[in-house]
Amino acid sequence: xxxxxxxxxxxxxxxxxxxxxxxxxxxxxxxxxxxxxxxxxxxxxxxxxxxxxxxxxxxxxxxxxxxxxxxxxxxxxxxxxxxxxxxxxxxxxxxxxxxxxxxxxxxxxxxxxxxxxxxxxxxxxxxxxxxxxxxxxxxxxxxxxxxxxxxxxxxxxxxxxxxxxxxxxxxxxxxxxxxxxxxxxxxxxxxxxxxxxxxxxxxxxxxxxxxxxxxxxxxxxxxxxxxxxxxxxxxxxxxxxxxxxxxxxxxxxxxxxxxxxxxxxxxxxxxxxxxxxxxxxxxxxxxxxxxxxxxxxxxxxxxxxxxxxxxxxxxxxxxxxxxxxxxxxxxxxxxxxxxxxxxxxxxxxxxxxxxxxxxxxxxxxxxxxxxxxxxxxxxxxxxxxxxxxxxxxxxxxxxxxxxxxxxxx
Numbered sequence: 031x032x033x034x035x036x037x038x039x040x041x042x043x044x045x046x047x048x049x050x051x052x053x054x055x056x057x058x059x060x061x062x063x064x065x066x067x068x069x070x071x072x073x074x075x076x077x078x079x080x081x082x083x084x085x086x087x088x089x090x091x092x093x094x095x096x097x098x099x100x101x102x103x104x105x106x107x108x109x110x111x112x113x114x115x116x117x118x119x120x121x122x123x124x125x126x127x128x129x130x131x132x133x134x135x136x137x138x139x140x141x142x143x144x145x146x147x148x149x150x151x152x153x154x155x156x157x158x159x160x161x162x163x164x165x166x167x168x169x170x171x172x173x174x175x176x177x178x179x180x181x182x183x184x185x186x187x188x189x190x191x192x193x194x195x196x197x198x199x200x201x202x203x204x205x206x207x208x209x210x211x212x213x214x215x216x217x218x219x220x221x222x223x224x225x226x227x228x229x230x231x232x233x234x235x236x237x238x239x240x241x242x243x244x245x246x247x248x249x250x251x252x253x254x255x256x257x258x259x260x261x262x263x264x265x266x267x268x269x270x271x272x273x274x275x276x277x278x279x280x281x282x283x284x285x286x287x288x289x290x291x292x293x294x295x296x297x298x299x300x301x302x303x304x305x306x307x308x309x310x311x312x313x314x315x316x317x318x319x320x321x322x323x324x325x326x327x328x329x330x331x332x333x334x335x336x337x338x339x340x341x342x343x344x345x346x347x348x349x350x351x352x353x354x355x356x357x358x359x360x361x362x363x364x365x366x367x368x369x370x371x372x373x374x375x376x377x378x379x380x381x382x383x384x385x386x387x388x389x390x391x392x393x394x395x396x397x398x399x400x401x402x403x404x405x406x407x408x409x410x411x412x413x414x415x416x417x418x419x420x421x422x423x424x425x426x427x428x429x430x431x432x433x434x435x436x437x438x439x
Contacts (some may be wrong), residue, residue, distance in 0.1 A: 032431075034398055035406060041128045049168040052268075055114035055260055062111070063258045067305035069096055078102060099244050104236040112226050117219035122268075126211060130155070130204055135344070136395065140201040154199060155208060162212045163219045175252065186290065187257075189213065193286040200280040203271045203384065208221065210267030211285055213260050220253040258301070262293035274384035276327040285324050292317045329379075338435040348394035356425055361400065362391050364416040401430035 069081025080098035082090065082131060130138045134148040138155070146154070166186060174181045192212055196205035228246040233240040266289050270276045276285055295313040302310050348354065367374045369381045370388035385399065386392050393400070403410040404418065405426035 032406075034402065034434075037128070037132075038402055041125065044121055044125040048118065048125050051114055051117040051121055052265075055117055055118045056265075058111050058114055058259060059254075063254070063301065064304040065094065066096065069299055094294050099247055100232050100236055100242045104233065106168065108233070110229075112221055115221040119214060122211065122214060124154075126207070130207065135397070137202045138200055140204075143197075143201070144199050146270045151200070158192070158199075158208065159212055159215045162188075163216055166216045167219070170253070170256075175249075178252070182256075182259075186357050189290055190283075190287045192356070193283040197283045202274070205282065206267050206270040206286060208275045210264050210270075213264050213267070217257045217260055217264070220257055224253050225250040241394070259294050259297050260290075262296055263290045266293070272383065274380050274382075276324075278380075278384045279328045280330055281327040285327055288320050288324055288327075292320050295320075345391060345394035346399070348397040348429070348433045349390055351429055353425065353429050353432070354390075354394075356394055358390060358431045360418070360425060361387050364411060364418045364422065365400075365404070366412075367416070369423050397433065400426055405430060 054108050065083060069083050071081045075082060076095075078097050078099070078101060082093065082095045084093055086092070131148075134151050139146065139148065139151050144151075166185065167187075169175075169181060169184060174184065189209070189212075193205075193209050196208050196212075199205070200208060227240065228250045231246055232242040248399065267286065279285070295317045297317070299310055299313040302308050366388045368378045368436050370384050371381070371386060373379070373381060379386075385396055386399070387396060405423050408423070
């Protein structure tokens with residue numbers, strides 16, 4: 031089996047698992063936040079019950095009650111919502127390893143930004159994810175925890191700093207991905223290191239016949255609320271690698287910072303509606319204005335560089351291949367009208383995914399992508415608009431497979 035084909039499918043499988051688990055985590059998180067905010071309170075509630083809700087779904091009625099601290103006795107059957115979070119983070123980390131660590135020379139390291147070796151770049155990546163949680167947890171355990179608004183403002187400052195910092199460490203694409211992973215690590219660690227442990231302490235107290243500490247629930251609630259507001263920006267950052275106008279322009283870190291504000295505004299709207307606390311339509315106007323600002327920032331002339339363009343250290347065998355002149359002519363004639371610094375194809379403003387194929391070096395650098403997209407599959411050109419022939423596709427396959435055996439690791 032072709033190694034690259036296997037690796038591509040492995041990446042696809044990890045991405046699919048990541049999406050599935052993320053849907054499960056985000057879905058349950060949004061549901062419980064909406065449920066919590068929409069609980070009805072009245073004098074006839076049983077002792078200890080903080081609110082209740084009647085819901086209808088799938089042809090059945092559900093009667094849900096919430097105990098602010100815990101019920102008087104431990105229920106016989108208790109469902110824990112934790113594995114969705116754990117597997118979302120784990121599958122995301124596996125995907126990070128497959129795409130960015132294994133492909134560090136192409137996707138992680140930008141030698142015009144920071145010229146480091148692959149092991150050093152990976153260590154920086156891992157350290158940043160760990161340090162992010164430590165800073166966040168320390169702030170949440172400080173006296174600031176009693177002041178939600180002040181805490182959120184300071185946390186936002188940390189995120190903005192990390193957005194700026196990542197763009198000075200990695201490629202633009204990797205910077206956005208890492209900012210998303212930085213935030214997602216905080217969210218998953220909240221579940222693993224505080225929310226679930228606090229709930230286990232409550233359960234242990236119930237079994238022992240003790241009254242649980244109300245602070246445990248309050249701490250878990252605060253972290254859960256943070257997760258709720260961080261979710262939408264993380265989704266944007268995880269999808270951003272498809273859009274070089276977001277990741278690979280001059281003010282990419284500002285764009286990322288504004289996306290966090292938009293995400294908070296959107297969640298504020300839905301949270302307000304669920305809590306019957308009004309209908310803040312102004313959040314949509316504010317989000318629209320911010321999005322227009324983002325569009326403008328992405329089109330500042332100096333920014334239109336076509337993304338992160340660098341030559342891989344293993345590109346030489348592909349340029350030295352005997353059939354490279356024919357390959358170059360094929361790519362220039364079938365692909366470079368879109369994949370160039372200034373695309374000539376109508377409606378294409380920047381090279382798709384920031385990939386340029388307008389020089390020998392860049393064609394050789396992206397050899398594996400050319401092979402996968404236009405040789406092993408017919409994904410490119412879209413709809414075969416440039417009429418690439420079967421013989422030309424076979425040429426790309428022969429070129430890649432022949433040169434790969436001589437490629438320097």
